[in-house]
Structure formats: structure tokens, C-alpha cells
Amino acid sequence: MTDEEKYSVSEKVKKALGGILQNIDQPRPNRIYAVVHQDDFPQAAKIVYEKLGGRLATSTALEVRDAVELIYHFMLDAEQVLCNLKTLVAKPELKVGSVGAFLPGADWIEREMAEMFGVTFEGHPDPRHLLLPDGWPEGNYPYRCDYPQNPEGFTDEKRPVVY
Amino acid sequence: MKKTTLPIGPFHPLLEEPEFFTLYLDGEIVKKVDLRIGYNHRGHEKLSTGLTWDQVPFLVERICGICSTSHPYAYVLAVEDLLGIKAPPRGQYIRALIGEMERIHSHLLWLGLAGHFIGYNTVWMWSWRYREEILDACEKLTGNRNHYAMCRVGGARRDITREAMDFTMGALDSNEKSTNMFLGVFADDPVLHKRLKGVGVLTKEDAIAYCATGPTSRPSGVPWDVRQDDPYDAYGPSLEAGAWKVIVTENGDVFDKAVVRVLEILESIKLCRWLIENMPDGEIDAGVGDIPPGEGVGHHEAPRGEVIHYIRSDGSNKPIRHKVRAPTFVNLPTYKATCPGHTIADVALITASIDPCYCCTERIGVVTRNRTSSVTQDDLVKLSVEKTREMEKRMGRKSGLVKF
Structure with missing residues (x-):
């Protein structure tokens, strides 16, 4: 694949996503960053997975000021381009449709993002804890910026491990 | 149809890492698998x-x-x-x-x-x-x-x-x-x-x-x-x-x-x-x-x-x-x-x-003043006996070891 061919992939993504695409950027030939609204997010992920043949490598959640940013890294193996599908999930509801509902590969990573960042994935087939124990106190999301390093109000049995 | 549930883990008999499997069985045949991880989360x-x-x-x-x-x-x-x-x-x-x-x-x-x-x-x-x-x-x-x-x-x-x-x-x-x-x-x-x-x-x-x-x-x-x-x-x-x-x-x-x-x-x-x-x-x-x-x-x-x-x-x-x-x-x-x-x-x-990831170390090396030297098996046995003696002393227990 030459660089020109790789740059033409963003046109393909633009065409496939159509009106729901808010912004698209290709800073390097093998990296695309596409932004959609949170309401359109599962639909956009479905298009990238089914129509463009994307393989969900993983997803990243990232806390920004009044939202949690979700980035789903889809590898388009045939085109040799990594397509990062982004959305902002607004606080304090933090609700977004689940991609794991139709893509089994997103099942675990959405469970991890749900417990670590408090994002609710609506329609997720198996919304249990993944890495944290089942008795983990509600409303404690360890990867949030405001998560206290030495939380008060926990009894000794329930106190999260603090290093 | 009677179903049996078989829990395996978190200390797995085969794998070195902790994982927890729940097998839903019909006789000896596995019908469904559920697995839990997170015992090794290091942040x-x-x-x-x-x-x-x-x-x-x-x-x-x-x-x-x-x-x-x-x-x-x-x-x-x-x-x-x-x-x-x-x-x-x-x-x-x-x-x-x-x-x-x-x-x-x-x-x-x-x-x-x-x-x-x-x-x-x-x-x-x-x-x-x-x-x-x-x-x-x-x-x-x-x-x-x-x-x-x-x-x-x-x-x-x-x-x-x-x-x-x-x-x-x-x-x-x-x-x-x-x-x-x-x-x-x-x-x-x-x-x-x-x-x-x-x-x-x-x-x-x-x-x-x-x-x-x-x-x-x-x-x-x-x-x-x-x-x-x-x-x-x-x-x-x-x-x-x-x-x-x-x-x-x-x-x-x-x-x-x-x-x-x-x-x-x-x-x-x-x-x-x-x-x-x-x-x-x-x-x-x-x-x-x-x-x-x-x-x-x-x-x-x-x-x-x-x-x-x-x-x-x-x-x-x-x-x-x-x-x-x-x-x-x-x-x-x-x-x-x-x-x-x-x-x-x-x-x-x-x-x-699927080759789940293990961690392993296989050899002991000790640093002497200028170069690294390997420990022989005899040295290793001697060191481990000394360690056990030391622990027994600390715990106030009588030594049950054979003399080397």
C-alpha cells in the first residue's frame, strides 16, 4: 500500500459514515481519527465493523472536563490503516449505546470502561464487573481523576487497596 | 436435563496465573463457560x-x-x-x-x-x-x-x-x-x-x-x-x-x-x-x-x-x-x-x-564484587537450609532438619 492509497481511505470512511460524521482527520497515512456524536456512536461502530471490515483492537476511555472521551481503535487490516472512532459522552449521565451488543469483541473492554470510568453502556449483554470484585462499593471509579487516593468512609473490609 | 456447575480457580491447576472458570456441564460435556479475571490487576x-x-x-x-x-x-x-x-x-x-x-x-x-x-x-x-x-x-x-x-x-x-x-x-x-x-x-x-x-x-x-x-x-x-x-x-x-x-x-x-x-x-x-x-x-x-x-x-x-x-x-x-x-x-x-x-x-x-501469559524466572545469579557468578546446586541447597534455620529461630521452633 502506498501512502496515497492510505490517504484515500479517509474518503471511504467519510462516505460510509455519511451524515453522522462530525469530523475526520488523518495526521499520518496509517492513522485516522473520526469523531461522531454519542447518540450515533453504536451505529457508526457498526458501519466500521460490518461495512469497512474493521477489527476492534481495543477501546480507550479518557476523562476530560465535562465528559468522558471514548476512542474505539478499529484496525482496517486490508487497507493497512488504524481507524480511531471517537465520541464524547457527556457528564453526569455518562450513558452511551453499547457496541458489545452486536460485537462480542467489545464485551470485555466495555465492562472494564464501565467499572473504571462509570460509563453506562446501554444494551450491554453482560454488565458485570470485569477486573474489580463484585462487592466493589458503588460510585467508586478508580481511573477517574477525582478518585481519592485515600478514600474516607470505607470500612476496613471495604477499603480499596491503596498503594 | 440435569446440569452440573464446576468451578475451577482462581488458583488454576494448570496455569500459573489466577483465573476463575465456571463450567456448566451436562454429564462430562461442557455446555457453557463463564470466566472471571482481575485477580492480578496491578494498575x-x-x-x-x-x-x-x-x-x-x-x-x-x-x-x-x-x-x-x-x-x-x-x-x-x-x-x-x-x-x-x-x-x-x-x-x-x-x-x-x-x-x-x-x-x-x-x-x-x-x-x-x-x-x-x-x-x-x-x-x-x-x-x-x-x-x-x-x-x-x-x-x-x-x-x-x-x-x-x-x-x-x-x-x-x-x-x-x-x-x-x-x-x-x-x-x-x-x-x-x-x-x-x-x-x-x-x-x-x-x-x-x-x-x-x-x-x-x-x-x-x-x-x-x-x-x-x-x-x-x-x-x-x-x-x-x-x-x-x-x-x-x-x-x-x-x-x-x-x-x-x-x-x-x-x-x-x-x-x-x-x-x-x-x-x-x-x-x-x-x-x-x-x-x-x-x-x-x-x-x-x-x-x-x-x-x-x-x-x-x-x-x-x-x-x-x-x-x-x-x-x-x-x-x-x-x-x-x-x-x-x-x-x-x-x-x-x-x-x-x-x-x-x-x-x-x-x-x-x-x-x-491460546498461550495465556505467564511470568517466569529461571536462574539465580549473584553479583560478586566485579563480575556475575552462577550459584551451583550445592550452594543453593546450603542457602535454602540456612534460610529455613533462620526462619525457625525467629519463629521459636526447633529444627527438624537433617544435618548437612
């Missing part, structure tokens, strides 16, 4: 945001004891993606060489464990014996058998000598012979065919749906390999030169997973030879300064599949978010597709077939 992603850009490779190197170069490799590729730079050619070739040496010894380790799990201990002992040659070559190249610390943002951390490369060539030659012998074992041995064929079949559709990677998806006819799909460093030129190829088979059972790994060892040996023969001269490090605000993704094909790292920078000296995904995270859920319909005895094999 690397959070820890990483408290370290500087150059300290992070040392932290992520310790995520895994076997594929120890994969994580720093993916991390430095992510930072280089953010910066929009490429390492100098010699740095690229050194990193790729270490990555391939690691693939050889990791696959040999798995091969030994697989032999052990099916009760074929000759394969276990022999493949680990041949793995030693590769580890010795790694030690010659980098100074360490594992945890090489050769990846650095912008290039390689240390140069490698011509003498070490010659030594590695010798190790590769002798390893090629033994790997060919293993290939013969898998091709001919009727016991292995009987035990492994048709067990734990992962169909092509399931491999795509679960987004499985590496030697878990490639035996199912899914040709995903990051080294080929998004060529980085020296992998692009080596592919163009035809130095190696991606191994893909069609059946998706445990037998194919083993064969793919053995064939990948042979391909890696070819690639290592090509890298050493074509090793360019010159700088090894691009000399990276400040990291500007931005984001980057890097991925490396580890022995077990794709390792992917995402980093976000706000222009300070630390990442504000660092996402790490190891291949086993996507390969583990494939159990849900592969285990049902098999007996409990087969489940043990299937769980091992």
Missing part, C-alpha cells in the same frame, strides 16, 4: 501516568515476563506516532531483532508447556532445553535473558556488537535444526494427532467476531498480523525482501495452533538472519526532546498476538492517559466459542492453547 495504566516519558518503558516492560519487549515496543511506537518520527535504521533493526528473538523463545516455552499438559514430557524438556540457546543469545545481545530494556522513544537504548550477532547466528542455526525436529514430531506422531485434532475449533466467523489476534486467529484462516498489516520499523523492508511470511492455516483446532507456532519459529529464525545480515550502520537513537501535546497509537505483534498502546500527551513530561491492551485480553473470551461441546479434559487443553 499499570494509572501508575504510568505518574512516570516520565522515558521511565514508562521500564514499567511496561514488567507487565509480562515472557513477552517483555512487546509492551515497551508498542509504547515507543505510540510515542513516535505522536511525534511523527521514525527511529534511525539501525535502531529499527535492533528492535525488530529483539522482538523476533523473543517470539522464538516464547513459542518454544509454550510448546514445552503444551507438551507437558498433554502428558508428553519429552517435548517439554527438549523444547525448554533448546530455548536456553536462544536465551543465551539474548543475553549476549542485550545483557539479559529477559527484560532487555532495548526500546527507547526514538530508537534503541543500546547498540549490539558484531560478536554477539555472530553468536546469535550460531544459536539460530542450531535452533533451526531442533525446530525442524519438532515439526517432524507434530507431523508424524499419531498420539499428538489423536489428542489435538478437532479439539477446540475456533471458526473463522468466531475469530472475527471476538477480534482474536495472533496465533489464536491465524490458525482459523484469519490472516491478521500487525507486522504485515501496518508495517513498522524493519518489518516493511523485510517483507518486501521476502525474508519471511505470515503463517495461516484453516482448521482452527489446537493442533493447528501448535503447528502455526512451530512454523512461526522457523519464519522468525529466517527473519532474524535477514535482520543480522542486513544490519545497517549508523545511529541507533533519534534523540527525542520534549513531547508535544497530542495522541498516538502504537501496536506490535507480540508472540501471543497484537499488543496495542494508546497515549495522550498534554505537553508535560508525563502521559495523561496510557491505555495498554495485551493480546490475551481479546483471546481469552474465545473460550466461550471453543469450549462448549467438549469434555472437561479437553477444556484444560483449550485453555492452554
Whole structure:
């Protein structure tokens, strides 16, 4: 694949996503960053997975000021381009449709993002804890910026491990 | 129909790492599998945001004891993606060489464990014996058998000598012979065919749906390999030169997973030879300064599949978010597709077939004043007796040990 061919992939993504695409950027030939609204997010992920043949490598959640940013890294193996599908999930509801509902590969990573960042994935087939124990106190999301390093109000049995 | 539930774990009888399986059985046949992880969560992603850009490779190197170069490799590729730079050619070739040496010894380790799990201990002992040659070559190249610390943002951390490369060539030659012998074992041995064929079949559709990677998806006819799909460093030129190829088979059972790994060892040996023969001269490090605000993704094909790292920078000296995904995270859920319909005895094999990541150390070394020396077995026995005596003294117990 030459660089020109790789740059033409963003046109393909633009065409496939159509009106729901808010912004698209290709800073390097093998990296695309596409932004959609949170309401359109599962639909956009479905298009990238089914129509463009994307393989969900993983997803990243990232806390920004009044939202949690979700980035789903889809590898388009045939085109040799990594397509990062982004959305902002607004606080304090933090609700977004689940991609794991139709893509089994997103099942675990959405469970991890749900417990670590408090994002609710609506329609997720198996919304249990993944890495944290089942008795983990509600409303404690360890990867949030405001998560206290030495939380008060926990009894000794329930106190999260603090290093 | 009466159903039985069989819990296995979290201390797994076969695997060294804690995992918890719940098998829903009908007689001896597994109908459904549920698995829980998280007993080993160490919070690397959070820890990483408290370290500087150059300290992070040392932290992520310790995520895994076997594929120890994969994580720093993916991390430095992510930072280089953010910066929009490429390492100098010699740095690229050194990193790729270490990555391939690691693939050889990791696959040999798995091969030994697989032999052990099916009760074929000759394969276990022999493949680990041949793995030693590769580890010795790694030690010659980098100074360490594992945890090489050769990846650095912008290039390689240390140069490698011509003498070490010659030594590695010798190790590769002798390893090629033994790997060919293993290939013969898998091709001919009727016991292995009987035990492994048709067990734990992962169909092509399931491999795509679960987004499985590496030697878990490639035996199912899914040709995903990051080294080929998004060529980085020296992998692009080596592919163009035809130095190696991606191994893909069609059946998706445990037998194919083993064969793919053995064939990948042979391909890696070819690639290592090509890298050493074509090793360019010159700088090894691009000399990276400040990291500007931005984001980057890097991925490396580890022995077990794709390792992917995402980093976000706000222009300070630390990442504000660092996402790490190891291949086993996507390969583990494939159990849900592969285990049902098999007996409990087969489940043990299937769980091992994806090569879940282990950590191991194998040898003791003591630092004397000027050089490293090895401990003999007698010394080791003496030391452990002394340690036990010391503990007994502290606990106020009488010694029950035979005098040495």
C-alpha cells in the first residue's frame, strides 16, 4: 500500500459514515481519527465493523472536563490503516449505546470502561464487573481523576487497596 | 436435563496465573463457560501516568515476563506516532531483532508447556532445553535473558556488537535444526494427532467476531498480523525482501495452533538472519526532546498476538492517559466459542492453547564484587537450609532438619 492509497481511505470512511460524521482527520497515512456524536456512536461502530471490515483492537476511555472521551481503535487490516472512532459522552449521565451488543469483541473492554470510568453502556449483554470484585462499593471509579487516593468512609473490609 | 456447575480457580491447576472458570456441564460435556479475571490487576495504566516519558518503558516492560519487549515496543511506537518520527535504521533493526528473538523463545516455552499438559514430557524438556540457546543469545545481545530494556522513544537504548550477532547466528542455526525436529514430531506422531485434532475449533466467523489476534486467529484462516498489516520499523523492508511470511492455516483446532507456532519459529529464525545480515550502520537513537501535546497509537505483534498502546500527551513530561491492551485480553473470551461441546479434559487443553501469559524466572545469579557468578546446586541447597534455620529461630521452633 502506498501512502496515497492510505490517504484515500479517509474518503471511504467519510462516505460510509455519511451524515453522522462530525469530523475526520488523518495526521499520518496509517492513522485516522473520526469523531461522531454519542447518540450515533453504536451505529457508526457498526458501519466500521460490518461495512469497512474493521477489527476492534481495543477501546480507550479518557476523562476530560465535562465528559468522558471514548476512542474505539478499529484496525482496517486490508487497507493497512488504524481507524480511531471517537465520541464524547457527556457528564453526569455518562450513558452511551453499547457496541458489545452486536460485537462480542467489545464485551470485555466495555465492562472494564464501565467499572473504571462509570460509563453506562446501554444494551450491554453482560454488565458485570470485569477486573474489580463484585462487592466493589458503588460510585467508586478508580481511573477517574477525582478518585481519592485515600478514600474516607470505607470500612476496613471495604477499603480499596491503596498503594 | 440435569446440569452440573464446576468451578475451577482462581488458583488454576494448570496455569500459573489466577483465573476463575465456571463450567456448566451436562454429564462430562461442557455446555457453557463463564470466566472471571482481575485477580492480578496491578494498575499499570494509572501508575504510568505518574512516570516520565522515558521511565514508562521500564514499567511496561514488567507487565509480562515472557513477552517483555512487546509492551515497551508498542509504547515507543505510540510515542513516535505522536511525534511523527521514525527511529534511525539501525535502531529499527535492533528492535525488530529483539522482538523476533523473543517470539522464538516464547513459542518454544509454550510448546514445552503444551507438551507437558498433554502428558508428553519429552517435548517439554527438549523444547525448554533448546530455548536456553536462544536465551543465551539474548543475553549476549542485550545483557539479559529477559527484560532487555532495548526500546527507547526514538530508537534503541543500546547498540549490539558484531560478536554477539555472530553468536546469535550460531544459536539460530542450531535452533533451526531442533525446530525442524519438532515439526517432524507434530507431523508424524499419531498420539499428538489423536489428542489435538478437532479439539477446540475456533471458526473463522468466531475469530472475527471476538477480534482474536495472533496465533489464536491465524490458525482459523484469519490472516491478521500487525507486522504485515501496518508495517513498522524493519518489518516493511523485510517483507518486501521476502525474508519471511505470515503463517495461516484453516482448521482452527489446537493442533493447528501448535503447528502455526512451530512454523512461526522457523519464519522468525529466517527473519532474524535477514535482520543480522542486513544490519545497517549508523545511529541507533533519534534523540527525542520534549513531547508535544497530542495522541498516538502504537501496536506490535507480540508472540501471543497484537499488543496495542494508546497515549495522550498534554505537553508535560508525563502521559495523561496510557491505555495498554495485551493480546490475551481479546483471546481469552474465545473460550466461550471453543469450549462448549467438549469434555472437561479437553477444556484444560483449550485453555492452554491460546498461550495465556505467564511470568517466569529461571536462574539465580549473584553479583560478586566485579563480575556475575552462577550459584551451583550445592550452594543453593546450603542457602535454602540456612534460610529455613533462620526462619525457625525467629519463629521459636526447633529444627527438624537433617544435618548437612
